[in-house]
Amino acid sequence: MFDIASVDCTESTAPAEFVRSMHETGFAVLRNHPIDPALIDRLYKEWAAFFASESKMDHLFSPETQDGYFPFRSENAKDSPIKDLKEFYHVYPNRPLPAGVKEATEAMYAALTQLGADLLGWLQQHTPDAVKAKFSVALPDMMVGSTQSLFRVLHYPPLADGFEPGAVRAAAHEDINLITLLVTGSEPGLQAKDTAGNWHDVPCDAGMIAVNGGDMLKEASGGYFPATTHRVVNPPPEHNVSRYSMPMFLHPRPDVRLSDAYTAGEYLDQRLREIGLKK
């Protein structure tokens, strides 16, 4: 049974239901959450204009700081030889942003950081004591003072004629970080894999926020919270349109100890090399 909860954040049962779903499936979907729908709409409009403009090339990413614009086909999933069919922009705090998106993007970054801290509080509260004992500090405290969280704005363009066989919008992968808050895509396509290897559509209507656990949460919890494999499938030929989505990857401070084997900083460096974003 792979039951991704659709959690109404205003219900008293929300925290426990959220944590059950994160344990059993690695995913949960939030309704009635505190992120302003008008801000979500504004962001999608402003970023669509950015990706449609030639001036996006003036904002090419910096290999050192990893912020900025990553052109079409920059990234491959770990162990995948084929680049994904996407372009994206990486937002980090205290880095310049294109003028047309700056204000709303900074507001969204702050709002998702706050929501993420609240959700980590829910996880901390409803994790069994034996698992909690593994955390070097409480989960929300891992984020205090962190400037590492990454807000990624993704554009998957319509598929071009004759695109490389086997290429997909986003190949199967796990996220690296603690938890991801995904301001849901403008189009369907996100799927999560259960432990038997079956793929399930992640239910995300417009305005919902999908949450999933990453490798760092799995590492810190000794596997109690899985880092569920997910992917974005290509659209059917009769509906070949752009898709936008906006994941916020919550990253602890680099000095935070995840496990006996790794600090968060050591863990991140290793994974960025594997996905071709760092040399």
Ligand SMILES: O=C(O)CCC(=O)C(=O)O
């Ligand atoms: O576009 C999506 O819905 C998911 C993107 C994703 O999984 C990622 O960027 O890690």
Ligand SMILES: [Fe+2]
């Ligand atoms: Fe992902």
